Amino acid sequence: MAATAEDTGTSSPRPAGRRRGTGRIAMAVSVFGELLITAGLVLGLFVVYSLWWTNVVADRAAGRQADKVREHWAEQDTGPGALDTGEGIGFLHVPAMKNGEVLVEKGTSTKVLNDGVAGYYTDPVKATLPMTGKEGNFTLAAHRDGHGAKFHNIDKLKQGDPIVFETKDKWYVYKVYAVLPETSKYNVDVLTPVPKESGRTKPGHYITLTTCTPVYTSRYRYVVWGELVRVDRVDSARTPPKELAG
Structure with a gap:
C-alpha cells in the first residue's frame, strides 16, 4: 500500500497557479501604492508652487514695477504724474x-493680477479714478491666494478701518463702511458708481475692494466698501497720513 502525505507527515504542495495569482495581487498592490505616493508628491509640489513660489515670483515682479513708478514720480516736477505712467x-x-x-495697475485680467498687484476695473463697470476728482466708485481686485495674495487678509477689515490710496501728489483716505462676505462672482452691482448694495443711495467718492472667497477657491466674491473722508497733499518728505503711522 502506497504511503500518503498524511502517513509521512508531509503536506501537499500548493498548486503553482495559486502562488502565481497571489504574486500578481501583491505586485499590483505595490504598484498602486507607489502611484499613490507619486501622486501625493506631485500634488504637494503643486501646492508649494501655487501657494509659495507664485508669491515669490509675483512679489519680485511687483517690486520692480513699484520701483519704476516711484522713479517716474521723482522725475516729474510738474503735472499730475500719477496719470502719466503706464x-x-x-x-x-x-x-x-x-x-x-500694493501697486495699482489698469485692468483685472489674470495676466495683470498675477504680477502681484491690485487692478482697477475697466470692465464690466469702469472704475472712477480718484485723481479725476469725479464722484464714482474706485473699484479694485487682487488675488487672495497665490501670485502675491495681496488681498489674502481682506476678511480682517471691519467698519471704520482706513484704506489709503497714494498717488504722486495726494493721499486719498477712505474709511470702511460696509462688508459683504459672500456674493456671486457675476454680481456686478457691487461695482456700480453708487454701490446701492452697500447701503449707499447717493453719488459720492467710494472705493471697493473685491477678491475670491472662500480662501483657495474662486467660487464667490468677498467685497469691502469704503468712502472718502479726506484728501491730503503729499509733502516733500512724503509723510504718510496719521492712519498709516506706526
Whole structure:
C-alpha cells in the first residue's frame, strides 16, 4: 500500500497557479501604492508652487514695477504724474490686511493680477479714478491666494478701518463702511458708481475692494466698501497720513 502525505507527515504542495495569482495581487498592490505616493508628491509640489513660489515670483515682479513708478514720480516736477505712467497709477495701503503697499495697475485680467498687484476695473463697470476728482466708485481686485495674495487678509477689515490710496501728489483716505462676505462672482452691482448694495443711495467718492472667497477657491466674491473722508497733499518728505503711522 502506497504511503500518503498524511502517513509521512508531509503536506501537499500548493498548486503553482495559486502562488502565481497571489504574486500578481501583491505586485499590483505595490504598484498602486507607489502611484499613490507619486501622486501625493506631485500634488504637494503643486501646492508649494501655487501657494509659495507664485508669491515669490509675483512679489519680485511687483517690486520692480513699484520701483519704476516711484522713479517716474521723482522725475516729474510738474503735472499730475500719477496719470502719466503706464506701469501703475499709485499704491494702496490697508493696515488691517498687513500686506504693505500694493501697486495699482489698469485692468483685472489674470495676466495683470498675477504680477502681484491690485487692478482697477475697466470692465464690466469702469472704475472712477480718484485723481479725476469725479464722484464714482474706485473699484479694485487682487488675488487672495497665490501670485502675491495681496488681498489674502481682506476678511480682517471691519467698519471704520482706513484704506489709503497714494498717488504722486495726494493721499486719498477712505474709511470702511460696509462688508459683504459672500456674493456671486457675476454680481456686478457691487461695482456700480453708487454701490446701492452697500447701503449707499447717493453719488459720492467710494472705493471697493473685491477678491475670491472662500480662501483657495474662486467660487464667490468677498467685497469691502469704503468712502472718502479726506484728501491730503503729499509733502516733500512724503509723510504718510496719521492712519498709516506706526
